[in-house]
Amino acid sequence: MANNQHPITKDKLAKAFSLLCSAKSMTEIYEENFKFVSKYVHATSRGHEAIQIAVGMQLEAKDYLSAYYRDDAMLLALGMQPYELMLQLMAKRDDPFSGGRSYYCHPSLRQDHMPKIPHQSSATGMQAIPTTGIAMGLRYKEQIEMPHDEGALVVCSFGDASITEGEVSEAFHMAALKQLPILYLVQDNEWDISAHSSEIRRGNAMDYIKGFPGIESITIDGTDFEQCYLAVQKIYAIIRKERRPFLLHAKVPLLNHHTSGVRKEWYRDDLNEQIKMDPFPKMKAFCKNSGLSDRELEEIENEAKKLVHEDFEKAKNAEDPKPEDLYTHDFAPTTILEESGIRIPKDGEEKVMVDCALFAVEELLRKHPECLLYGQDVGKRLGGVFREAATLAQKFGDYRVFNTPIQEAFIVGSTVGMSAVGLKPIVEVQFADYIWPGLNQLFTEVARSCYLTNGKYPISMILRVPIGAYGSGGPYHSSSVESVVCNIKGVKVVYPSNGADLKGLMKAAYYDPNPVVIFEHKGLYWSKVPGTEMAKGIMPDEEYIIPLGKSNQVLIANASEIERGNALCIITYGMGVHWSLNAAKSYEGQVSILDLRTLVPLDTEAIYNLVKTHHRCLIVTEETIENSFAQTLAGRIGEHCFEYLDAPVKSIGAKNLPAIPLNSILEQEMVLNAEKVGMEIGKLLEY
Ligand SMILES: Cc1ncc(C[n+]2csc(CCOP(=O)(O)OP(=O)(O)O)c2C)c(N)n1
Numbered sequence: 221m222a223n224n225q226h227p228i229t230k231d232k233l234a235k236a237f238s239l240l241c242s243a244k245s246m247t248e249i250y251e252e253n254f255k256f257v258s259k260y261v262h263a264t265s266r267g268h269e270a271i272q273i274a275v276g277m278q279l280e281a282k283d284y285l286s287a288y289y290r291d292d293a294m295l296l297a298l299g300m301q302p303y304e305l306m307l308q309l310m311a312k313r314d315d316p317f318s319g320g321r322s323y324y325c326h327p328s329l330r331q332d333h334m335p336k337i338p339h340q341s342s343a344t345g346m347q348a349i350p351t352t353g354i355a356m357g358l359r360y361k362e363q364i365e366m367p368h369d370e371g372a373l374v375v376c377s378f379g380d381a382s383i384t385e386g387e388v389s390e391a392f393h394m395a396a397l398k399q400l401p402i403l404y405l406v407q408d409n410e411w412d413i414s415a416h417s418s419e420i421r422r423g424n425a426m427d428y429i430k431g432f433p434g435i436e437s438i439t440i441d442g443t444d445f446e447q448c449y450l451a452v453q454k455i456y457a458i459i460r461k462e463r464r465p466f467l468l469h470a471k472v473p474l475l476n477h478h479t480s481g482v483r484k485e486w487y488r489d490d491l492n493e494q495i496k497m498d499p500f501p502k503m504k505a506f507c508k509n510s511g512l513s514d515r516e517l518e519e520i521e522n523e524a525k526k527l528v529h530e531d532f533e534k535a536k537n538a539e540d541p542k543p544e545d546l547y548t549h550d551f552a553p554t555t556i557l558e559e560s561g562i563r564i565p566k567d568g569e570e571k572v573m574v575d576c577a578l579f580a581v582e583e584l585l586r587k588h589p590e591c592l593l594y595g596q597d598v599g600k601r602l603g604g605v606f607r608e609a610a611t612l613a614q615k616f617g618d619y620r621v622f623n624t625p626i627q628e629a630f631i632v633g634s635t636v637g638m639s640a641v642g643l644k645p646i647v648e649v650q651f652a653d654y655i656w657p658g659l660n661q662l663f664t665e666v667a668r669s670c671y672l673t674n675g676k677y678p679i680s681m682i683l684r685v686p687i688g689a690y691g692s693g694g695p696y697h698s699s700s701v702e703s704v705v706c707n708i709k710g711v712k713v714v715y716p717s718n719g720a721d722l723k724g725l726m727k728a729a730y731y732d733p734n735p736v737v738i739f740e741h742k743g744l745y746w747s748k749v750p751g752t753e754m755a756k757g758i759m760p761d762e763e764y765i766i767p768l769g770k771s772n773q774v775l776i777a778n779a780s781e782i783e784r785g786n787a788l789c790i791i792t793y794g795m796g797v798h799w800s801l802n803a804a805k806s807y808e809g810q811v812s813i814l815d816l817r818t819l820v821p822l823d824t825e826a827i828y829n830l831v832k833t834h835h836r837c838l839i840v841t842e843e844t845i846e847n848s849f850a851q852t853l854a855g856r857i858g859e860h861c862f863e864y865l866d867a868p869v870k871s872i873g874a875k876n877l878p879a880i881p882l883n884s885i886l887e888q889e890m891v892l893n894a895e896k897v898g899m900e901i902g903k904l905l906e907y
C-alpha cells in the first residue's frame with residue numbers, strides 16, 4: 221500500500237495514474253478518429269502502460285533511453301506532452317523529434333532537463349546495438365576519468381519478438397562482456413505482429429539471456445504498477461552503483477491493435493483473455509487502496525481526457541512541414557573547408573601509406589581523449605592484421621584501443637551511442653568483404669540519425685575499411701564495395717590513393733561531425749604492388765588536413781595537346797590512380813588525371829571543369845563496372861558537359877562477375893591493370 225513511507229508516495233501514484241489515463245485516452249481518441257489519424261501509421265502502449273510509466277518516471281536527466289514505437293506512455297512519463305506526441309502522429313512541422321519526418325513514437329530528445337534519446341530506427345531490435353554503444357561510451361568516460369555524470373544509466377526498450385533479431389545478441393554479448401550500465405526492458409505481449417510466441421520461439425527473454433553470463437534478469441507482471449515501480453527502482457539503484465547490465469522481462473497484454481494498419485480482429489482469439497490483464501483497473505484499485513478517493517481519481521481521469529482532447533484539436537491545426545524543410549540536416553556542417561598544414565615537411569620522413577594512417581590515428585589519440593579505436597584484432601600487441609594500428613594499444617591503453625568480438629554490426633552501430641555521449645570513435649571492419657553484416661547498422665541507424673532527428677544527433681565516427689584486390693586475395697579478401705556504400709545517403713566516403721592524402725583526409729574525417737567511411741587499399745598500404753610507389757612518400761606534418769570533397773589533379777596534360785584536341789582526362793580514385801599514371805606514360809603530355817580522393821561529397825566542379833577543357837573523359841574504377849559509382853559519374857558528366865564532349869564518356873572497371881577468383885590468371889583477367897587502361901586511352905584518343 222502506498223503511503224508517504226512507501227517508495228511510491230501518494231503524489232507519485234496520482235501522477236502515475238494521470239499518465240496512464242492520458243496514454244489510454246490517447247489510444248481512445250486515435251481510435252475514434254481512425255480515418256483521420258491512420259494516414260500515418262501508429263502504434264500505442266495500451267496494455268503496456270504500467271511498466272512503461274514505472275521505467276520512464278524514474279529516469280533522470282543524466283540518463284539515456286531508447287524507446288520503441290509502442291512506448292508512448294513511457295514518453296509521457298518522461299514529461300512529454302500529449303500535444304508533442306500528437307505532432308508526430310500527424311507528422312507536423314513542430315514535431316519535436318523529427319519535424320514530421322518519422323512515425324509516431326519514434327523519439328529523439330536532446331534537452332538538458334530530460335533523459336536523452338538518440339535516434340533509433342523503426343527496424344525491430346536494431347536499437348539494441350546503438351543503445352549498448354551509449355552504455356559503452358558512458359563506461360569508457362568513467363574508466364579514463366573524463367568528465368561524466370556519476371551513475372548515469374541507459375535503458376533499451378523493445379518488444380518480445382524483436383529480441384530474436386540476430387543483432388540483439390551482439391549487443392547482449394558486449395553488455396555482458398564489458399559489464400555495461402544498461403537495462404534491457406523486454407515488454408512481452410507474446411505477439412510478433414500476427415505470429416504468436418507459441419509459433420516462433422521456444423523460450424522467452426529469460427531463457428535467452430541465460431546465454432549471456434553477467435546479465436542479471438528478472439521477470440515481473442508488467443501490469444502491476446507497484447511491482448513494476450519497485451523492481452525498476454531496485455534495478456536502477458544497482459546499475460547506478462555497480463555498473464552492470466540487467467534484463468527486465470515484463471509480461472503485458474496487447475490491448476490495442478498491433479498498429480493502426482494491422483487490426484487485432486484480423487488474427488487474434490485471445491482478446492477476451494487479455495482484457496483481464498488490463499493495467500488500468502489494477503492501477504485504479506491500487507490507487508484506492510493507497511488512499512486516493514473515487515472523486516480524486518475521477519478528477520484525474522477527466523482532467524487527462526480533457527487535455528488529450530484539447531491537444532488533439534490543437535495538433536490538428538498545427539502547421540505542416542514546408543517543401544523546403546525536406547533539405548535540412550542531411551549532414552551537420554563541417555568547419556574543415558581548406559587544406560592546411562604542411563604536406564611535405566622539409567625534414568619529413570618517408571612513410572608507406574599504412575603508416576601514414578597509423579600516425580594520423582596516433583596523433584588524434586594523443587590530442588583527444590574522446591577519440592578511441594576499436595575493431596577486430598586492432599588492440600593488444602598485433603595492432604591490426606595489416607599492423608595499421610600497431611603499438612597504439614600499448615601507448616594508449618586497452619580502454620582506448622581494443623579488440624572487439626567478431627561483430628561487424630556492433631562495431632559499426634555502437635558508434636551511434638558513442639557519438640551521442642560526445643565521443644569520436646574510429647572503428648574498423650577487417651576487410652571490405654566483411655562490411656556486409658555492418659551495413660544494416662550503417663544504413664538504418666548511423667546514416668539516418670542526423671536527418672531523422674532533425675539535426676539533434678549527427679553521428680561523428682570514422683569507419684576504416686581495408687579494401688581492394690591485391691595478389692590473389694581471392695573472393696573474400698579482394699572485393700570492392702564503394703558503390704553500395706556511396707548509395708547510403710548521410711555518409712561521407714573517402715578513398716585515397718596515397719599516404720599523404722590518407723593522413724590529411726583521416727584528420728578531416730575526424731573533425732567532421734558526420735559519419736565517414738574511409739576505404740584504404742590493401743595493395744597500396746606498403747606500395748608492394750609494382751607501379752604503386754607513388755602511394756608512399758614524405759609524411760605530412762601533424763597539422764596537415766585536406767577537406768573532404770576536394771579532388772587533386774595528379775597529372776596535367778600539355779596545354780598544346782589539349783588545345784589540339786589530342787588529350788583526354790581520366791577521373792579515378794584508389795588503385796585506379798596508379799593504373800592510370802602508369803598507363804599515361806605511353807601517352808606523354810596527352811593525359812590529365814584527377815584523383816577524386818573523396819567520393820561523397822563529390823568534387824563536381826573540378827570534374828566538370830576538367831572535362832570541359834579536355835573534351836574526352838575516361839573513368840577508371842577497380843569495381844565491377846555495371847551499376848557502379850563510375851557509371852553514375854559517367855552519366856552525370858554526360859548530362860553536364862554534353863556540349864563539350866568529342867567522344868562518349870567511357871567508364872572501365874572489373875569484369876561483371878560475382879567474385880574475384882583466387883587463381884591469379886583468373887584474377888588478372890577480371891581486374892583492370894595499367895595495360896588495359898592504356899588500351900582504353902588509345903581508343904578514346906582516336907575516337
Ligand atoms: C527489421 C524489421 N523487420 C520487420 C519489421 C516489421 N515489424 C514491425 S513491428 C514487428 C513486430 C515486433 O513485435 P515485438 O517486438 O514483440 O513488439 P510489439 O509490437 O509486440 O510490442 C514487425 C515484425 C520491422 N519493423 N523491422
Ligand SMILES: [Mg+2]
Pocket residue numbers: 379380381407408409410411412
Ligand atoms: Mg510483442
